[in-house]
Amino acid sequence: MLLPAKARLTRQRRAVLDAIGRGGGSFTAVELYDLARRREPGLSLATVYRTIDLLKRTDAVRPLAGSERGEYVRCSPGHHHHLICLTCGSVEETELCAAPPEAELRERHGFTPSSHELDVYGTCAGCLAA
Amino acid sequence: MLLPAKARLTRQRRAVLDAIGRGGGSFTAVELYDLARRREPGLSLATVYRTIDLLKRTDAVRPLAGSERGEYVRCSPGHHHHLICLTCGSVEETELCAAPPEAELRERHGFTPSSHELDVYGTCAGCLAA
DNA sequence: ATAACTGCAAACGGTTTGCAAGTCT
DNA sequence: AGACTTGCAAACCGTTTGCAGTTAT
Numbered sequence: 001m002l003l004p005a006k007a008r009l010t011r012q013r014r015a016v017l018d019a020i021g022r023g024g025g026s027f028t029a030v031e032l033y034d035l036a037r038r039r040e041p042g043l044s045l046a047t048v049y050r051t052i053d054l055l056k057r058t059d060a061v062r063p064l065a066g067s068e069r070g071e072y073v074r075c076s077p078g079h080h081h082h083l084i085c086l087t088c089g090s091v092e093e094t095e096l097c098a099a100p101p102e103a104e105l106r107e108r109h110g111f112t113p114s115s116h117e118l119d120v121y122g123t124c125a126g127c128l129a130a
Numbered sequence: 131m132l133l134p135a136k137a138r139l140t141r142q143r144r145a146v147l148d149a150i151g152r153g154g155g156s157f158t159a160v161e162l163y164d165l166a167r168r169r170e171p172g173l174s175l176a177t178v179y180r181t182i183d184l185l186k187r188t189d190a191v192r193p194l195a196g197s198e199r200g201e202y203v204r205c206s207p208g209h210h211h212h213l214i215c216l217t218c219g220s221v222e223e224t225e226l227c228a229a230p231p232e233a234e235l236r237e238r239h240g241f242t243p244s245s246h247e248l249d250v251y252g253t254c255a256g257c258l259a260a
Numbered sequence: 261a262t263a264a265c266t267g268c269a270a271a272c273g274g275t276t277t278g279c280a281a282g283t284c285t
Numbered sequence: 286a287g288a289c290t291t292g293c294a295a296a297c298c299g300t301t302t303g304c305a306g307t308t309a310t
Contacts, residue, residue, distance in 0.1 A: 007307055008264060029299075044267045049300060065247070069274095070299055081230070084239045094239055098228040100211075100250065100254045108257030109224055111213045117195070118248045120131065125240030138289060159274075174292045179275060197297090199269065200274055266307065272300080282291070 004057050015040035016051040024090030026064055026073050064091070067119055081117075085124035092124065133184050145170035147179040154220030156194055156203050195247055206230070211247075215254035222254065 003009065019035035020027060033048045035041060055061035064071040064084075073082060073091045083092040099120070105111045133139065149165035150157060163178045182202060185191035194201040194214070203212060203221045213222040228250070235241045 005177055006264080010265065012266070029204055032142075034224065040297070042267075046268080046301080047266060050265085053301095065249075069198045069199070082240055083235070083243075085241075086244065087140065087185060092239060092241065094230065094235070094241075096230040096234060096238065098230045099248075100226040100228045105224070105250065105252075110258065111224075111250070112216075113213075113252040113260055114216065115242070115252070116248060116250040118246060119195075120235065120241070120243045120246040122235075122241055122243040122245070125144065125251060128240065128242055138287080140283080140290065144293070171293075176276080176293080177291060180290085183276095262310095264307100264309075266305105267303090269302100270304105271302075271304090274298090274300105276297070277295085279295105280291105281293105282289105284289075285287095 002058050002060060003042055003054050007054055012036075012040055012043050012047050013051050013054075015043060016048055018062070020055075020074055024085075024088065025093075026071055026084070026091040028070050028072070030070075065119055081118050083124065084119055084121050085127055086121050087123055087127040090124055090126075094120075132188050132190060132245075134187050137184055142166075142170055142173050142177050142183050143184075145173060146178055147252050148202055149189070150185075154215075154218065155203055156214070156219055156221040158200050158202070174214055177256050213254070214251050215257055217253055217257040220254055220256075223253055225252075 003013070012034050015036040016032055018039070019032045022035065029048050029052060033045050036048065041055065045117055047079050059075055059077060061072050062075050064073045075102065076093060079097060080093045080095050081097060083094055097119070099113070099116045102113055106120070133143070145166035146162055147171070149162045150163065153161070159175065159182060163173065163175050166178065166235050167173050174243060184192055188206060189205055192205050194203045202211050206223060210223045210225050211227060213224055215221075228244045229243070229248070232243055235243050
């Protein structure tokens, strides 16, 4: 959850970071806005977006790939994928990774992979219990 | 590339389908608009969007997951993933599929998967040659 | 001191919608 | 007739930007 090098840790940013900290791992700019505004009432939506933008640069946050518009996910560094609960919307990270083997991609499609993105949808432990 | 049941195949829709037919598999609403307008000059952007919407319902088209806003991909039916060329933007389908095994997801995360989305980025055969 | 940061309000880009007219069967 | 479709223009929603003033270091 780190900001880029020369970024300053202001009250507003602290409030946004804190808001990201709560919640199930995925969020909307407006959700953060509402949450963060409880402790930082003057906060503007523009600042929320600017903060999200900073976090995107350090890969601490990413737009949620396979989803509706406007959803972001909190991300820890390093290669991982997301388990997205279709019931409660929570997002969990997993280090489990199964990409198609490079050799086969090359052989079958002449395609040279450099990265991939994988999201798994389903039901999280909590929602399964209920 | 089929339209839903009771949908009519009008001149405008034919032009849009045709425009999707050209191109490398991924496209933008406006790209289609420009292309299709060459043979169907009166065509409106709204109609392009409405046609894309129809195709989304039959899964003949999907929003391109891990990409900028506004990109769509032509999709054939059935489970497959996309190989996206970072150089030319073309999108190829592959039946190669490697998802994390259900048993392991359940064991490690208590997560019950129901579907997944996988996109591979890299360089396509054509661009590798050049 | 000086770069970084903020709120505001306006602008943006992609997408959707209400409507009245047109078209297919 | 009756359901479906279209173009137009306006509305929408998430996001970005210019600006003038404020703040962290």
